[in-house]
Amino acid sequence: MSLSIATAFAAAAPAQGGGMEMLIMLLVFGLVFYFMIYRPQAKRVKEHKGLMAALSKGDEVLTQGGLVGKISKVSDEKDFVVIAIAENTEVTVQKAAISAVLPKGTMKSL
Template sequence: MSLLAKAYAADGGAASSVTGGIEQIAIVGIFLLFFYFFIFRPQSKRAKEQKNLMSSLGKGDEVLTSGGLVGKIAKISADSDYIVLALNDQTSITIKKDYITAVLPKGTIQSL
């Protein structure tokens, strides 16, 4: 009788280990879905929006930089990643395109 009891106990243990394996795979799958929808997808969406912003810049656009400067684009270098930004009539600076965070509506500088 003890041999039969051991045989039944071995089968029961094997069935629970298969169920445990499926549960672990499901948990990993849920974690990967969470990672994709809450981390990877929003980050790639922001990068795509920033790339579209950089390609749409033109001379005369009023922009806001990441440092808080507001100015008008005076010159865009075709071969480099730098632009000349006119802060007022006398002051202009050269910055990288990457530091532009937003394109402002026309007339924003005069309303300030």
């Protein structure tokens, strides 16, 4: 065994792959991203926009802050609604803050 630099052997270089494998990998990652992240989120956003457009006076709603009340006034041009949470107690919130429309009679059962 010689310790000289001249007798050192280079390791066999790995075979270089073509660019096709990289493109296939990027395509697979793109499809996974689309079907697992983008598409479900876009569907939720579309449903929430439909919910906000369908709000009307008298609907019982749940806000993101946890308030349950009945809509007493809808302002289309300003994107705000007035929610009656108790007698003589009203709160003004943005339409985007409403997370769900509850079935009629939910407030009485609470």
